[in-house]
Each structure stands twice: as C-alpha cells, then as structure tokens.
Amino acid sequence: MANYAGHMSKRLTGREQEVWHAWKRAAEMVRMRVGADITAATGLSDGDFGVLTRLVDLGEGTLRQNELAESMGWHRSRLSHHLTRMEARGMVKRHSVDAGVQVRITAAGERAAAASRPAHAAAVRRHLLDLIPSEDRASLVQLLETIASGPDS
C-alpha cells in the first residue's frame, strides 16, 4: 500500500516522535512551572486566575457562563465544577438569566485577581516568554492558532 502523505504508517517515525515529545514536554513543563509559581505566590490555581481575569478583561466583571467556557477553551462540565469551587470560596457568583447563567466576579475576586497579576506576569515571562526570541513570536503565534483551530477548520 502506498504512503503518499505519511499518514498510513502504524506508528510515529523518529522525526514525528521528536516533534511530539518536544511538544508534550514543553507544554507539560510550562504548565507545571507556571502553575507552581502562581499557586505558591497567590493561592490561586491557573484556572482560577484565567476565570477571574477573563471576567474583568472581557466582560467588565460579568460574562455568560457559556461565553466564559468558550473563551477558556473548556468544556461545560469542567467550568461548572470549577465555578462551584470558586463560588464556595466567594470569588464569583452565579445567577440565571434568559437561557443561561450569568457569572459575576465578587469584590473578593477582584482583589484576588488584581493582587495576582504581578506574580502571574512574572511566571509567564520567566517560564515562557523570555525563552522565545522576540523575532520568533509572531510566527509562533500564527502556528499556535492554526494548531488550536484544529484539523476541521
């Protein structure tokens, strides 16, 4: 059987493995390092920080739950569980509106987000941004967006 595009073989070639392993290791390392730094400095998880800052930056304090899920790239149930935990800690409040749920940041959530931004920025710079030569950034973003949009786009 022919193999014109390299898509038929039953396992990854050495070159393919090299890309895959480099990708996985880098993604895992950045996730672990940024997560550990943020949690140690602020007590928030990376997910907490993402929720709070999106509410502030995208919605001036409030978003539909579904918009929030979309902007984070999270599935509904994941966000639902996460908001349940954050609501219990007083970071956000939910109330139902037409055909959905509105999520609003609390005063405590705003304080936590504001207080955490410097540590978050420092961690992201240290573990990711500073390691990318500035002349590579634009093309990297384009590639990452292509990857994020997926095979069916």
Added chain:
Amino acid sequence: MANYAGHMSKRLTGREQEVWHAWKRAAEMVRMRVGADITAATGLSDGDFGVLTRLVDLGEGTLRQNELAESMGWHRSRLSHHLTRMEARGMVKRHSVDAGVQVRITAAGERAAAASRPAHAAAVRRHLLDLIPSEDRASLVQLLETIASGPDS
C-alpha cells in the same frame, strides 16, 4: 523606574497576552483532542500510553522508576500514583532493586501498547503534526526544547 527588558511591568502587555493565550489554548486543545481520541479508541489514557511505550522503546520492557519519571518529565509522586493504578490493571509490575524500584511491562501491557500505537499515531498526526508545515518542524523542535529546558538552564 526604568523598564529596560520589559520585565518590570505588573501585568502582561497585549502582545505578551497574545502569545500566552495562544500557547495555552493550543496546548490545551492538543491535549484534550489527542487524549479523547486515544481513550475512545484504546481505553488507555495518554499517560498510560507514555509509560508503556517508554518501557518498550527505551528499556526493552523495563526501566528504573526514576528513569521513567525523568523521561516523562513527571514528579515522583505522580508516577507512583499512576503506576499503582496501572499495576492494579495488570499493565506493569514493580519490584525493588538496589536503591530503587524496577518497573517491568507485563505481557498484557505489551499487547495494549502494540494495539494502541496506530490510534495514537493517527491522533497525534491529526491534531498536531499535520497542522505544522514541514519546513517549520526543525525550528519548532528547537524552540520547544529551549522552552522545556527552562529558565535555569
């Protein structure tokens, strides 16, 4: 206060956020998509697959637990919990040796790894490799390795 290298500001600039969000979204999407495809096709998680194939490819069926943790980029306790679950399912066995633990793949583990390779290769190609232009691969790998090696390297 001066800001020579862009490292003093208390939050990410728009450009920095663009890189960080693109990175996070791409990493999350690839992880979710590959994970879902593999689990649906084989019943193994991505972690299971990584453990089994490393045992086969790097160690001809057996590795020190510590070497395995290092090659996966995992912390000790994470691997320990994972191996406990895999051992309960009969995929691997552990036995202690000089100053450590030796992990060995079982016959069932070998069968599972072999049976899963095609689905794994297909998922990785579909959700990552096919989306990277081949002329970009070498430079991407180099960048990912720089990122993985971290700020203290």
Added chain:
DNA sequence: AAAGATTGAAGGTTCAATCTTA
C-alpha cells in the same frame, strides 16, 4: 428537539509528610 448547565463517579495531579535504604 436543541442548547446550556448540572451532577456523581472515576480517574488524574499536587503538595506536604513520611518511610526506607544506601
């Protein structure tokens, strides 16, 4: 029916404390 959200159970990850052995 379709979209948005929730739930519970099972599996995965982290942190700190502990244990074991060279």
Added chain:
DNA sequence: TAAGATTGAACCTTCAATCTTT
C-alpha cells in the same frame, strides 16, 4: 544525610447521564 519512593488529602478533569428551558 540524601535519594528514591510512597501515602493521604485536597483539588482538578472527564465521561455519561440528567435536568431545565426555549
């Protein structure tokens, strides 16, 4: 003492089933 490994608790993620509203 130091390195390798384990444990339990808390937290996070996934999946499938369910519920609610339009």
